[in-house]
Amino acid sequence: MKAIVQHEYGTTEVLELIELPDPEPGPDGVVVRIRAAAVDPGVWHLMEGTPYLVRLMGFGVRRPKAPVRGLDFAGVVHAVGGDVTRFQPGDEVFGTCQGSFAEYALTTVDKLARKPGRLGFEEAAAVPISAFTALQALRDKGKVAPRHKVLIIGAGGGVGTFAVQIAKAFGATVDGVCGTGKVDLVRSLGADRVFDYTREDFGGGYDLILDTAGNRSLTSLRKALTPRGTLVIVGGEGDGRWIGPVGRNLRALFLGPFVKQKLLGLFSTENQDDLQALRALIEAEKLTPVIDRSYSLAEVPEAIRYASEGHARGKVVITV
Template sequence: MKAVVHDVYGPPEVLRVEETDRPVPGEGEVLVQVHAAGVDPGVWHLTAGLPYLIRAAGFGLRAPKHRIRGLDVSGRVETVGPGVTRFQPGDEVYGIAAGSFAEYACAKADKLAHRPANLTHAQSAAVPISGATALQALRDAGGLKPGQTVLVIGAAGGVGSFAVQIAKALGAHVTAVCSTGKADLVRALGADEVIDYTRTDFTDGTHRHDLVLDIAGNRPLSLLRRTLTPGGTLVIIGGENGGNWIGGNDRQLRALLLSPFLRQRLRGLMAKEHHAYLDVLTGLIEAGSVTPAVERTYPLTEVPDAINRLMAGQVRGKLVIEVR
């Protein structure tokens, strides 16, 4: 099969398309014929091996342990491994499969769900990681209740575009923060109010919110706390600063240390990968409450271009790799 591989850590240009062996599903796994695969910041981190914390977590200290990149997947079940009862060959599925930038990929069955009936494969591939992260940030970490006010910082990105829609579906009043060129997309997603951060300082304390999601940001905790009500909750999702060792995790660590001494709740998020979140998202999607915002699709040969565009902060919504 064709797959996007790399043997050294580095910029997206180290990735190349190569013929390699088709994987064989093991216990509890499913072999998926890949139709499309989503692009998210995690793909870049695993390609670059940064922050170094990733390497120490088991992905390979000097070189990548797993050569094929890609995480989000949408496709068709080819075969199932021992112990799998939820799926059978021919089922249309989506979810998370390590190595999804390939014609075939193995996935743990508990990380897959039946694909939403009203989406294409390209749309489905945009959902799993970003959609599940947004859902967990709002519902699990944020404890969102109907009628509360939510501020989504980074609302036009992958996680943010889902967070705006899911928060609305859960009954919240949503204020979205983005740049000038992305405001029209965020309005179309259903935000009640849109703030252009290049023109307005939304951290001046004028408006406060019950729940704030800060997605891949770098603002100090002191400024973010000004956007919260006295008993509000801040959820920090990712972050691209903090150096090569721990990356954006430094703000999450400081938030966890400070939170016990405050009335406000400051939380980081380590998103879980399980089909239960996909099942919830499928329901919202099929009900028409959530629609993936796919800006553009790329072929396998242009994966480096897609990653570079994502990390440059130019993307409105999601990018997807179409495999077939």
């Protein structure tokens, strides 16, 4: 099979499109013929091995342990192991794996769900990581509830476009913050008010703020919250090569016990229940991925360069 691999950490220059043996399923494994994959910040953090903390989290200190990049996918089950009963060859699925920038990938049943019928492969591949993040930030950390006043910072990005829709599905009043070019997009996703950060600042009185952009101080974010409001720090690319965005989470962690507001970080997880929850929202037409651009497998380096500029409209996908 063809796959995008890397044998050392670095910029997109380390990526190569080469032939590899097709994966074989173990007893509980599922091999998927990948039809589409998606690019998210996790992909280039693993490519670069930055922040360095990533390397210490089991991904390989000197070089990446798993050479094939790509996490999200949608595709067709190609082969299943002897213990797998829930899926069979020919099923259309979406989910996560280690190495979706390839023609075939090996995954397990707990990381898979049937592809929502109303989505094509590209749209379905755009969902898992970014939508897990939005869902877990809003529901699990933020305890979002009907009539909560919610602010999504970075509302036109990969996580933000899902977050706006999911917060609306939970019955919240949702405001979004984005750059000029995405104001119409964010409004079309259901946001009640949209703030263009190049022209205006957002107001206050928010029960819940999700910050995916990471370029505002904790002090200014706390001012925009109600006295018992919740801030969920989802991302941001600052704080250098050692700990990266984790620095803000640590500052929030230290400050948290001394204030009435909740200041929380998030490490999203991939799991079957949330994949099913997202599928249900999609089938109910409450959640639809936004695709900015689509690239071929050979164009993965270009796709990563574009997405890592941090201004894609929704998601960047790879068609395999």
